[in-house]
């Protein structure tokens with residue numbers, strides 16, 4: 001006979017043994033990457049930043065990082081060289097991190113959009129040029145069409161002169177021939193030989209530094225976010241700096257963009273903090289963490305234009321205390337035409353612009369602005385914004401652009 005107490009003792013012993021066995025089993029299945037709690041879900045983890053009032057939040061969290069977050073083992077990125085050799089079928093992929101579309105893929109996808117946005121220029125011209133008799137009146141119409149496309153007077157004159165000579169010499173207005181001439185002449189105007197690469201690789205032992213400037217509302221912050229995606233798609237390690245401290249939501253906006261692709265943002269939580277200090281800390285962190293490129297967003301509006309330019313000058317000087325700036329991208333809203341050109345002039349006086357990003361080319365923008373702005377500043381259009389989607393930023397390709405115009 002077994003007493004009731006003894007039965008309970010056996011039951012308890014049985015439960016303890018069972019629990020032990022389950023715990024052991026769980027540990028085995030976790031394997032080596034067992035420390036999966038939350039750290040890698042919130043990748044990319046990163047060492048806390050130096051500067052006290054700056055906080056570099058681990059991307060992917062939208063919440064404040066614990067103040068003493070342990071410096072996670074050195075890397076910020078996914079496929080780093082120190083990845084353990086064994087295949088990791090059980091390695092949990094960070095589900096919140098998006099893999100952006102490759103830039104090459106997106107150009108093809110966006111071509112139709114580009115063609116639509118520029119149809120006024122290409123189709124109008126082709127219709128005029130191939131309608132047979134080209135008298136003075138017809139040439140004037142060609143000229144008007146080009147001017148209306150924001151090409152600018154100088155470029156328009158060059159193009160019309162060239163076309164007049166060709167028509168005179170050749171004596172034809174056959175549509176296919178005219179289309180080919182137009183293609184060649186437009187391509188010449190777009191200057192296909194300009195260097196449109198974006199500085200995004202390490203220079204010696206430091207990251208490339210990219211400063212993004214432009215008037216508010218042109219799409220600066222959005223462009224920085226999209227550019228981060230372009231570079232992540234090219235396996236670059238990117239760090240963002242939120243030096244637009246004038247608009248309260250700008251840093252949050254930027255941080256959200258970065259977090260989507262696992263890129264961290266250096267920012268200040270103080271409203272109206274010194275943008276130069278934020279930019280400085282971003283570059284410092286980029287150097288320490290050995291990223292490939294640091295991209296810095298700046299304010300587009302201050303109390304007045306002089307203040308804005310002075311501030312930009314200061315941001316630039318302060319960054320240069322620790323690293324040269326490799327790229328200054330000026331963001332212009334392509335739909336603003338001549339107004340955008342005026343902005344370009346003012347910015348070019350304050351900072352050495354090395355490349356232009358033309359946003360909103362999907363809207364009512366006229367394609368001629370590409371030519372006009374390149375001539376105005378003598379620097380290439382490097383990127384074009386073709387929509388509000390996260391991957392709607394494409395490297396500017398002169399041939400694809402001209403083909404789209406006259407498609």
Ligand SMILES: Nc1nc2c(ncn2[C@@H]2O[C@H](COP(=O)(O)OP(=O)(O)OP(=O)(O)O)[C@@H](O)[C@H]2O)c(=O)[nH]1
Pocket residue numbers: 214215216217218219220221222223244247250299300301358359360361362363384385386387388392
């Ligand atoms: N259609 C279209 N909209 C765009 C494009 N690029 C940006 N936008 C939109 O333009 C608006 C302004 O973008 P932001 O990035 O906030 O502008 P910002 O220049 O940073 O403005 P501030 O921070 O105030 O200086 C947003 O609604 C964007 O979605 C583009 O290529 N096409």
